Amino acid sequence: MKINKKIINKIEGEATLKIYEEKDIIDFVEIEFWQYRGIEKYLQNRHYMDALVINPRVCGICGHSHLLATAKAIENAFGAKITQKAKILREITTGLEIIQNHIKWFYITLFPTQIKDRSFTLKALRLSSFISKIIALISGQFPHNSYIIPGGVTCDLTNLEIFKLEDMLKMLMDEIQAVIDKDGNSRDLEKFFENLPKNIGKSLNRFLVLGDNLFFSKNGKTEKIKEEKTTSLYSNVLYEDKFYEVGPLARNINNSLVKKIYEKYEDSIYTRIFARLYEINLIIEYLLENIKNIDVCEPSYIKPVVNNASGISVIEAPRGSLIHKVEIKDEKIKSYEIIVPTQFNLSNGTKENPSAAQAALMSERKEYLDTIFKCFDICAVCVTH
Amino acid sequence: MRLKPKIIWIDGVGCNGCSHSFFNYPEISSFFENFELLYHPLLDSDEFNVQNCDILIIEGALKSNFSRLGKDLNSLISELFLKAKKIIALGTCAVYGGIFGKGLVFDKNEKGKFYKCRDRVINIPGCPSHPEWIMYVLNMIKNDKKIALDEFNRPVEIFSYTSHMGCTRNEYFEWKIDAQDFGSKEGCLFYYQGCQGPFTHSSCNKILWNEVNSKPRAGTPCFGCTEVSFPKKDLFKTETFMGIPANIPLGVSKRAYLTISGIAKSLTNERLTKKLIECENEDKQKDN
Numbered sequence: 001m002k003i004n005k006k007i008i009n010k011i012e013g014e015a016t017l018k019i020y021e022e023k024d025i026i027d028f029v030e031i032e033f034w035q036y037r038g039i040e041k042y043l044q045n046r047h048y049m050d051a052l053v054i055n056p057r058v059c060g061i062c063g064h065s066h067l068l069a070t071a072k073a074i075e076n077a078f079g080a081k082i083t084q085k086a087k088i089l090r091e092i093t094t095g096l097e098i099i100q101n102h103i104k105w106f107y108i109t110l111f112p113t114q115i116k117d118r119s120f121t122l123k124a125l126r127l128s129s130f131i132s133k134i135i136a137l138i139s140g141q142f143p144h145n146s147y148i149i150p151g152g153v154t155c156d157l158t159n160l161e162i163f164k165l166e167d168m169l170k171m172l173m174d175e176i177q178a179v180i181d182k183d184g185n186s187r188d189l190e191k192f193f194e195n196l197p198k199n200i201g202k203s204l205n206r207f208l209v210l211g212d213n214l215f216f217s218k219n220g221k222t223e224k225i226k227e228e229k230t231t232s233l234y235s236n237v238l239y240e241d242k243f244y245e246v247g248p249l250a251r252n253i254n255n256s257l258v259k260k261i262y263e264k265y266e267d268s269i270y271t272r273i274f275a276r277l278y279e280i281n282l283i284i285e286y287l288l289e290n291i292k293n294i295d296v297c298e299p300s301y302i303k304p305v306v307n308n309a310s311g312i313s314v315i316e317a318p319r320g321s322l323i324h325k326v327e328i329k330d331e332k333i334k335s336y337e338i339i340v341p342t343q344f345n346l347s348n349g350t351k352e353n354p355s356a357a358q359a360a361l362m363s364e365r366k367e368y369l370d371t372i373f374k375c376f377d378i379c380a381v382c383v384t385h
Numbered sequence: 386m387r388l389k390p391k392i393i394w395i396d397g398v399g400c401n402g403c404s405h406s407f408f409n410y411p412e413i414s415s416f417f418e419n420f421e422l423l424y425h426p427l428l429d430s431d432e433f434n435v436q437n438c439d440i441l442i443i444e445g446a447l448k449s450n451f452s453r454l455g456k457d458l459n460s461l462i463s464e465l466f467l468k469a470k471k472i473i474a475l476g477t478c479a480v481y482g483g484i485f486g487k488g489l490v491f492d493k494n495e496k497g498k499f500y501k502c503r504d505r506v507i508n509i510p511g512c513p514s515h516p517e518w519i520m521y522v523l524n525m526i527k528n529d530k531k532i533a534l535d536e537f538n539r540p541v542e543i544f545s546y547t548s549h550m551g552c553t554r555n556e557y558f559e560w561k562i563d564a565q566d567f568g569s570k571e572g573c574l575f576y577y578q579g580c581q582g583p584f585t586h587s588s589c590n591k592i593l594w595n596e597v598n599s600k601p602r603a604g605t606p607c608f609g610c611t612e613v614s615f616p617k618k619d620l621f622k623t624e625t626f627m628g629i630p631a632n633i634p635l636g637v638s639k640r641a642y643l644t645i646s647g648i649a650k651s652l653t654n655e656r657l658t659k660k661l662i663e664c665e666n667e668d669k670q671k672d673n
Contacts, residue, residue: 007455010427012401014454034452037398037485049621053608057484057512060402104408112429121428122414129409133595140603141594142409143402144513147605149567149621154604156570158662297664300604301568381400 001027008373010109012061013380015346016232017373024366028351029358032232035384043336048074048328051336052146055324058338058385060143061104064097064135065317066338067148068213069324074150077311077328080304086152088290092165093135094315095214095283097142099172100131101318102248102276103179105377106188110273113371114192127175134168137161152301159296166291173284180277184257189277193270201269201372203360207250208239208344210323211316215286216251222314222323227339234383236347236355237339245356246320246344247377249275252282269360269375276377306331317341319377340382386470386527389421390439393465396426397458398485399445403476406513409595410520419527435461440526441469446478446486447498459498462489466499471526472506475519480510480537481613490538493613508538512610517592518543537613539586547635548607549582551590552599558583560654561646567604570661574606575630579621581609583634 004019018030039058043051055070056063068090075082107124111117132142138155139145147154180186209219220239227235236243244250249272252258258275265271310327320341327334347355354362357376364372396404404427410416423438424430433454443462451458466472474490477483481491489499490506499506507526509518522540525532533541549558557564557573564572574580582590585607589599601607608620624631633642 009433009454010429012427013396035398039484042484047619047622050616050618053616053620054484057400057402060400060405060513063400063402108427108429116429118417118429122417125408125413129411129413129595132409133597136595136598138603140598140600140605141589143405144610145600145603145605146608147600147603152568154567156568156604158570299568301566303566 008370011374011378011380012059012382013384015378015380017369019366019369021366026361026364026366026369028354029361029369031346031348031355031358032230033234033380033383034232035380036233037384039385040336040338043333046333047331048326048333049149051326051333052149055338056144056146058340059379059382061101062097062318062379062382063143064094064139064145065315065322066324067146068094069313069315069317069322070326071148071150072313072315073311073324073326074328075304075311076313077309077326078150078304078306080151081302082152083298083300083302085294085296085298086300088294089138089153089155089157090148091214091290092169092287093139093148095287096131096135098318099176099280099283100128100135101377102280103127103131106179106273106277109377110371110374111192113374114196120188127179130168130175131172134165134172137165137168149301151304152299154300156300157296162291162294162296166288169284169288169291173288176280176284180281182281184261184274184278186277189273192273196269196368196371198270199265199268200364200368201272201360201375203267203356204243204245204354205267206242206244207253208244208246208321209251209316210246210314210321213315214283216316222312225323225339230348232348235343236349237343238347243347243349243353243355244344246341247276248272248279248320250320251316252279255282269372272375319379319382320344338385340379340385342376342379342383345376346378346383386439386529389419390527391421391423391437392440392442393423393436393438393469394425394442394444395453395462395465397443397445397453397462397479398448398451399476399478399483401427401444402513403444403511403519407516407519410516411596416520416523420523435464435468437468438465439470440473440523441465441471442473442475443479443489444475446482446488448486451486466502470505472499472502473519473522474506474508474538476514477510477512477610477615480508480539481615483512484616491613503538506538507532507534507540509543510537510539510611511587512615515589515592515594518588535586539611543588544586544611546586546588546591547583548585548587548589548599548601548611549634550588552582552601553590554601556654557657559649560652560657561650562654562657564604569604571657574601574604575623577623578606579608579619579623580606581612581632582607584632585609585612587611
């Protein structure tokens with residue numbers, strides 16, 4: 001048995017893999033992250049509102065989800081209420097963040113593992129900068145705004161912006177049809193699989209959804225989560241002492257189209273990639289239905305009553321369930337804890353009890369390692385928060 | 386500089402937000418036409434090699450015992466500094482240290498590890514940096530144009546503005562009318578909500594974000610993210626001294642500022658004390 005160390009980069013940072021292999025077949029892979037940034041510690045003794053500025057800086061591609069999770073954790077601590085208008089605006093900006101993430105992941109992260117062609121990168125950047133613009137129209141800028149605050153949102157839009165947003169969403173919907181259409185047809189997805197088997201990378205077949213934002217429904221309870229130290233600088237995350245897969249496949253597995261593909265290919269890379277891409281259509285459709293319910297006359301913000309309390313929030317972020325926990329005393333943060341989706345999927349388990357990414361790599365040919373690993377859409381900066 | 390300057394782009398300790406911000410540059414294809422990207426932390430490129438380059442872009446802060454590309458981050462950056470003609474410290478982390486570590490030329494207000502090399506470094510702070518600021522600096526270097534810099538090595542053409550300039554809430558600032566709370570079109574965020582616009586060097590309200598907006602326009606205070614003090618404590622609160630903002634607009638004496646504020650406050654602008662748009666509940670309208 002050979003053991004090789006390999007640094008995988010271009011995953012919003014890097015991970016180190018220790019690959020156990022026999023004749024180019026992967027026997028087992030250990031996952032390590034050797035960076036640590038210390039955001040949770042940095043937040044201690046700061047005013048709880050500061051977390052709305054600091055936490056988006058966990059991540060440049062999904063920081064807006066960290067903002068929503070922060071505001072919701074504080075709201076849960078205070079028992080704060082928000083208006084329907086604020087809720088819909090939050091769903092639009094965080095939903096769009098998921099879409100820009102998926103587009104960049106597919107064309108910029110995953111595509112080059114099979115096909116080297118800059119035109120796909122440019123296609124992704126053209127689309128994602130348009131999506132960022134829609135987010136910015138509501139939130140001020142993207143990435144790194146702080147317009148979601150406990151009690152609502154800071155912006156106060158007029159009908160002019162709401163109609164413009166609707167038009168932009170419709171235009172985005174049209175553009176997305178060239179990526180993947182409403183029936184799930186995608187020329188680019190088929191091109192990606194031209195020289196790649198569709199049934200590799202099968203994993204645990206255990207799916208977990210803990211957030212219920214947008215149209216997602218939970219299938220588990222956050223209390224059953226446990227963190228466990230690894231040999232490198234991050235923690236494993238288990239649910240009822242087992243590893244689970246989180247993310248777009250987990251939360252869309254009951255969609256009829258995703259289910260049909262799942263029945264044929266099980267939880268292989270093809271199903272996982274399809275679910276992630278197809279989710280884009282589902283999100284835009286949901287946002288277009290909901291934008292009609294915005295009443296600009298509703299308040300943007302309801303001032304919450306501040307007290308000493310703890311709060312926890314769980315949302316579905318681009319890569320899966322994201323958990324934030326905050327403890328507030330005298331308006332200051334006493335403690336803060338973040339669990340990110342990549343920790344679920346990329347926990348460092350054992351050969352007998354592997355995590356989702358480890359299981360997907362076992363018994364596969366080494367040449368597929370990069371593609372299978374990256375199909376989980378890894379966020380190294382989130383892991384190393 | 387050469388026809389197609391060679392760029393190495395490295396991520397230190399940060400969030401990759403400056404890369405993602407740069408990706409929003411609307412005319413991004415011109416970047417690929419005019420520059421050769423030898424390495425980038427997110428975009429597809431050849432395997433990383435320590436090699437000569439025309440422009441080294443460093444995003445993220447320096448930190449000891451931090452591993453990057455199989456090397457210690459600080460020594461990796463030192464090696465690359467020797468190989469680069471020009472260096473861009475990209476984003477507040479690389480410029481001053483920001484949340485996560487130390488800057489290249491500055492470690493907060495102190496001299497940084499690469500202070501001695503500051504003649505070759507251009508600082509573009511911001512959390513994140515604005516895509517147009519980055520493209521501007523790249524184009525200036527490519528065209529051999531001299532970039533005028535301020536005392537923090539920031540390009541004057543970008544950072545001689547304050548983020549207050551062009552803010553849609555300027556009229557409220559003129560008449561000293563504060564925002565009653567968050568979530569309203571009306572009122573200036575400088576008096577209570579912590580807005581640092583009047584003393585932050587940045588062109589956020591001139592060169593808008595994503596071509597459409599800025600934080601203060603969206604009701605969020607400016608957090609001063611292009612300055613060495615970012616992120617200060619109590620970001621949503623205005624620091625006051627005897628009821629007066631502790632930080633006053635750049636270039637004016639405290640006495641002069643107090644005089645003009647007192648006069649403005651005593652002369653009421655009726656129009657600005659009301660809501661811009663009176664919103665009648667739609668149900669009520671139907672009843673009528």
